[in-house]
Amino acid sequence: MEKIIYLDNAATTRTAPEVLDAMIPYFTEKYGNPSTVYSIGSQNKDVITKQREIIAEALGAQSNEIYFTAGGSESDNWVLKATADAYAGKGNHIITTKIEHHAILHSCEYLEKKGIEVTYVGVDENGVVDLEELKAAIRPTTILISVMFANNEIGTIQPIREIGEIAHEHGILFHTDAVQAFGQVPINVDEYHIDMLSASGHKFNGPKGIGFAYIRKGVKIRSFIHGGAQERKRRAGTENVPGIVGIGTAAARAMRTMKERTDKEIELRDYLIERVMNEIPYTKLNGHREKRLPNNANFCFRFVEGESxxxxxxxxxxxxxxxxxxxxxxxxxxxxxxxxxxxxxxxxGSLRLTLGEDTTKEDIDYVVDCLKKIVADLRAMSPLYEDFVRKQNR
Structure with missing residues (x-):
């Protein structure tokens, strides 16, 4: 196998060389604990502050509203569980959707066992949240609405601004899981009325094991990890300085390259979709055709099993x-x-292909050519497909 064509960037991305270069000194030379008083450690406090400012600027937020975590799943767990705890006196009801990442869905299942009531709002055939159903789900006891910015499987981008407006009109906190969206689409927390947001570094060419939670100033949210005064006493544990430098560098890079990078991804994504839909029969594109992540294409091929x-x-x-x-x-x-x-x-029979900045038109052509033959071969082995074709030819 001469070349790997990597089209799973929604799962993880390659750490960018400049990100790795920025991180290395904090493993080998500037390795001090930021909580210490001597310079090799205490200087890293300023380094962390700088990365916090970079991410805050990307979101139109304040630097003291950014909290570093181990990734998107931790951020999601923290926001839901700590909000339920902190606002228990106000209510015990959370609204989310049926298509959230499992970090949200499983956190909600956990909270339901603790007495929290959860409403799972449906979506239409394109994966867009039903806003009327969301409004109808609101109760006097509703304390939080959590809707992902863009779906990790089908790529559909939600009407986040409208959802934020609905939440705030009713005095309800609004959280969005932006793990797939951060670095791919512009996000301004004030414009979208976002109170809390989750993101993960390895989704935008940063390292794994580092993420952040945006928590608007004034939101009452309690510590998720106890033991120390790090992250302004809200997330204990020695800071992952190399990871924090990595996610800050990756965030700055993502903002700097976003327009050119996503324009290219959209062009190639649309080319991929057109070829697949035109050249492979009995195929369905999943997700909204236009309101989707720049790099996401998700298909279902009838009479084909996805694992094969x-x-x-x-x-x-x-x-x-x-x-x-x-x-x-x-x-x-x-x-x-x-x-x-x-x-x-x-x-x-689903297949998700998510492009990256290194994807080329030649890569897409190779993938589609291979895909056509593979789908045809798998269907040739399917008795269901054989019956279907026989009925079509009657």
């Missing part, structure tokens, strides 16, 4: 996904695809 498709693509040097990397070991169809109304037998 991925294995055969891998044999051709192509990396894709059948959905979220967090559930790729599951044999169950995607909860997102079921939520948009797909039957089990079609949802099982």
């Amino acid at each position: 498709l991925l294995i055969m693509l891998d044999m051709k040097g192509i990396c894709g996904s059948s959905g979220s990397a967090c559930t790729s070991g599951s044999l169950d169809p995607s909860h997102v695809l079921l939520a948009i109304g797909l039957p089990h037998e079609i949802a099982h």
Whole structure:
């Protein structure tokens, strides 16, 4: 295998060389603990502050509203569980959607066992949240609305500004999981009425194991990890200085390159979609055609099983996904695809391809050419497809 064509950037991205270069000194030379008084450690406090300012600027936030975590899943868990705890005196009801990442859904399941009531709002066939259903779900006891900015599987971008307005009109806190969106689309927390936001460094060419939570000043949210005074007493533990430098460098890079990078991704994404839809019959594009992440294309191929498709693509040097990397070991169809109304037998044949800044038109052509043959070969082995074709030809 001469070349790997990596089209699973929604799962993780390659750490950019400039990000790695920025991190290395904090492993080898500037390795001091920021909580110490001597210079090799205390100087790192200023370094952390600088990265906080970079991320805050990207969101139109204040630097003291940025808290570093171990990633998007921790940020999601923290926001939901700590909000439920801090606002228990006001209410016990949370609204989210049926297509959230499992970091949100499983946190909600945990909270339901603790007495929190959760409403899971539906979406339309494109994966867009039903705003009327969301409004109707609001109760006097509702303390939080949590809706992801863009879906990690089908790429649909939600009407975040409108959701934020609805939340604030009713005096409800609004959180968005922006793990897929940060670095891909512009986000301003004031314009979108966002009170809390989650993001993860490895989704925008930063390192794994580092993320952040934006928590608007004035929001009562309690510590998630106890033990020390780090992160203004809200997240104990010695700071991951190399990771923080990495995520700050990656955030600055993502903002600097966003326009040129996403314009290219959109052009290639649309080229990919057009070729697949025009050249492979009985295929469905999942997610909104226009209101989607710049690099996301998600398809369902009838009469094809997704796992076999991925294995055969891998044999051709192509990396894709059948959905979220967090559930790729599951044999169950995607909860997102079921939520948009797909039957089990079609949802099982899903393929998510997410482009990166290094993806080329030649890569797309190779992938589509391989995909056409693989789908045809898999269908040739399917008795269901054989029956379908026989009925079509009657």
